[in-house]
Amino acid sequence: MKLHWGILNSIQVSVFSHVSMWIFSVMEKFWLNHFGFRFDPFEHLEASADSNLNRYLIGYETFSIAWMESPALLFSPPGGGKTALRIYTARACWTGAGGYQPFPIHYHLPHYFQKGNFSTLEEHLEQIVHSSVHALFLAFAYYPLIFLKAPPTLQKQLAQFIFTWIPNIDYYLEVLRDGQPDRIAAQLDRSYQLHQTPDPSLLSLLCETLEKYLAEQPSPISLSIQKIFERLTKWITQDLGFRAVYLLLDGVDGFPELARSPGFAAESLVNLFANAPTWTEERIFLKGFLPLEIRTHLQARLEKQWPAFGQVELKWDEAMLADLIRRRVYAATDGEFASLSAVSALPSVQDLELELARAVYPLPREALVLVKQILFEYEKRWGENSNSEKRIQVEDIEKALAWYRTDQAPIIEELASIARG
């Protein structure tokens, strides 16, 4: 591409006049239009931000473990799909417009490990209750009828419970008045985003009802955290009609101290998991989406309870990764085609997805990284010569592969090192 920089004509020219065309050519994602994609299925490397995740998740075996009514441990290395599976599981709970499904509660370990001492059941329950309240409030925001259909006495109890645990609830009610529960979910916990909006009149009624209860004098509650947890889960499973509570634990490797020390991470979790089998009678099922490195450490500490957990390791092979790419292509083109080969100049006999899957470290995120780079190379080349054919060329793929093998080598080596333990 010839860069159009007009320095000789005007010294006042915008600092970006000469590069803007190039930037936009890269950032506009012309390939979406060229290839007939309705959206970019490779955009989000972090699953919680992907509103289309449910359209292309693969690995039903692992989902069945996450979905079954038993405590479960789902292991994977970094980038192996833990969060995607957790988000998919949570969203599946809301399929069918709420009610009669499990009620999902996301649980992330808190940031501050006060001097490395965060491990008692009470400490976990405190955080779980906190997240449960967010889950309940957002469930009501997305599906106001769940709250509005409840008897007034229960409504009042639930409202006061929410007010106790979210002391600045009036702030969130103001946000909710804008009509977008996603906006509150983005502030409280992005995992709860369902990317949908409720009926405005029902939402308005919910806000009014909650504000009415907020104006009333709250009844003092003085219960232990265990009792509060019991009462909360009873409301969900018995009074609100959900068939179970799914506690979805993730982000265990989200802090350097835990990521560096799987033993410490396991120690932090052992009291929580030790109690999980006893909760099944109350239809509370703990699902741990855990880094692979902590499995042996956790097993050593949970010898007795270990068999009670459904277990699976998220393993990826070339065929699965190729399928992952194909499904995304299929979803984003509304089923017009399912392979990037359809928009490439490669010989039709070549299985492009399989070739790419073979080239990357076997994790879904790595496959997405490579595909994104191919699309960047295509966009860059097309931006330099907009008369060229609107198809991925061999050179785009070769450049992306070279980039992956050289620039990304340190990351690949580190991932391999973690896998080796």
Place this chain on the structure above:
Amino acid sequence: MSESLDLTQAFESLRAEAETPWLGQAFLPPREFGLMTGPYSILVMGEDGSGKTALEIQLKAYAAQKETPRLLIASWRPQLSTEAASSDQVAEAFMSQAMDSLSFAFLQTLVRDPVIYSSAPSWARDFLLWFVQRYLQDDREYHLSRLAERATSDGLETVKRLLSETPRSLFPQSAPASVLSHLTEAVKALGFQGIWIFVDGLDSLFRISPDRLEQFVINLLSTLEYFEDPAFVFKVIVSRDLGLSLQKARGVLTRRFKTYHIKWQEEELIRLTERRAALLLKRDVSLTQLCKDDAWFQWLKKYAGDSPRGWLDLTRPILASYLEKGKSLSKTEWLDVYRQSPPLLRLDLETGHVFIGYGKVDVSAIGYKLLAYLYENRHRSCTKSELYYRALRELAKEPRIKEDAGWEDFSSWEGIMDTALWRLRLAVEWNKCEDANPLYIVSERGRGQIHLENTW
């Protein structure tokens, strides 16, 4: 831009910080610049002279001139504690220091455009009032005086209110991730696309205290909750050494950060140099026009290396002479210039690499032994005998007489030495003519001694 840009400004200081007024017009974006401007955290690494500072300045300029939707940008220069930092200490530093910078950046936007605040939903205003009051440090009057310089009267009033009103007690003990997610939603409600935090000054801290800095940044980049919100992104540009050591951070491994290596193709370096020369000359110019002898361009390509700094630095003396003469240089003229300002010879004794200017030069194993010895003793001359025994034979001491250990008859090694030196000169010297005076490996005629010149 200054209309009277001179050679010193354009080709000599080579510090992007000093080139800000006109850098935008001389800047050639790295091929992945468009991706770097995307809504995700990036870790960019580059060698010295690769244009890291220029890139950062241009990314900031890009973000600052983006109007719809605009970005809230702030620079955070971490201040490290004297001890190694755990993740909660890093979080504390991040929240107190970076949020302070962000608060001020927000007020800077507000003094110029207060309507975005006054027309925002009340919850967003409430949050931002709380945020500014909670995180803005130092004296309010001082901030106001700084902000007043570019303020509209409405803007200044709005900011004064923000600094004096009592906020609602929204988040007394919130975790960092919660503050960040609330902040991004609030600024989005004001019409911002998101927030960019530039983490600055890491390389200078890395030079002073590498271990402590590395641990600090790895802990920062391994705390994944900072990177979950697509509207809150980090832009980190560091030296290659630091960048490589950060690859093991979880945020990088899990691709929360996109990593880029600044690399330049030869044609890009030519274009970049020509662009700057054109800015100086106020007309388009090709590097090949500077000199009638094609060899000069080959020389430039050989010794300028693969960094913008190398190309600009080595072009400077030729361009200066071209400007002085007002025409293309002849072969003699450019060789004269080259002799007056030759690119310096440098050895990296750890890696065994030889550089002239910014380009790596291939030297044979024997040649390297000689060169390394001369380089280590570059402040004095060495005899051929010393070079033979100490450098080639690697003896601890040069034998002087027959009885000394390792002594060999002069006639048995003189030819070897002369050949080795001749080959070394062929590898190192640009002008290989018999009658050309060497620039680097200089023989002192009549004394049988050799020394290096034009070295680092």
